[in-house]
Amino acid sequence: MIHFENVSKVYTTQKHPALENVSIDVDKGEFVFLVGPSGSGKSTFLRLVLKEEKPNKGRVHVAGKDLARLSNWKVPHLRRRIGCVFQDFRLLPNKNVFENVAFALEVIGKPRRFIRKVVPEVVELVGLEGKADRMPDELSGGEQQRVAIARAFVNRPQILLADEPTGNIDPATSIGIMKVLDRINRTGTTVVMATHDAAIVDSMRKRVIELEEGEVVRDQTRGVYGQAY
C-alpha cells in the first residue's frame, strides 16, 4: 500500500537529510507506529506519502501509484484516498460535529442524501452518537479528536495517516482514541501513526518503525516504543 525504495529527502534550507535511503513497505490493512526523536523525519515521511514533498532520490509508491509519475492534477485524487489526522484537530470552529464531518463529503461533491446517511454512521463509529449538534468548543479535546477522525474516515480512505493524534490529549482519553483508530484499522484501512506516546505504543503491540536522523534504525512486527535489546 505504501512502498518507499531508497528514499532520500533533503530540504533546500537544511544541510542534513530529513530522510536518508529509507526503504519501507507497508501492506494493506497494516497498523504501523512511526517513532523517533523530534526531527528524525516522521512528518517528512507522511508528507512524502501525500505528495506534499518530493524525494530527492528513490521511489515512493502509494496505493499502487508511482508518485513521481502522478501528474499534479491527479494529486487531489490521491489525497482523497488518504485520511489525515493531526495533533491539533483542525476542526472548522463555526460548524457543528455533523457539519464538520459532512464538509469532507460536500467538497468532493457527494449528494446530500448520501451525506445524511453516512455521516451519522461514522459519528457513531467514533463514539459521538448524540453529539452531532455540538460545536467544537462544546467538546473535550478527546471528543474533538474523534470528530477529526470521523472527518478523515468518512470517505472510507484506503490509508489513514495520523501525526501525533494523542499529543494534546490526556493518557486516559488517548486510550479511547486508540480504540477508534484500531476499529478503523479493522475495517481494512491501513493506519500509519507518528507518535512520541510510549505508553500507547507499548500497549498496542503493533509494528514499530523507528527513525533516527532520517534513517530507519528499527522495524519490529510487534514492537514497543523504546529499543528492545
Ligand SMILES: Nc1ncnc2c1ncn2[C@@H]1O[C@H](COP(=O)(O)OP(=O)(O)OP(=O)(O)O)[C@@H](O)[C@H]1O
Ligand atoms: N519544510 C521544511 N523545511 C526545511 N526543513 C524541514 C522542513 N520540515 C522539516 N524539516 C527538517 O527536516 C528534519 C526532519 O523533520 P520532521 O518534521 O520530518 O521530523 P519529525 O520526526 O516529524 O519531528 P517531530 O517529532 O518534532 O514532529 C528536521 O531536521 C527538520 O528541521
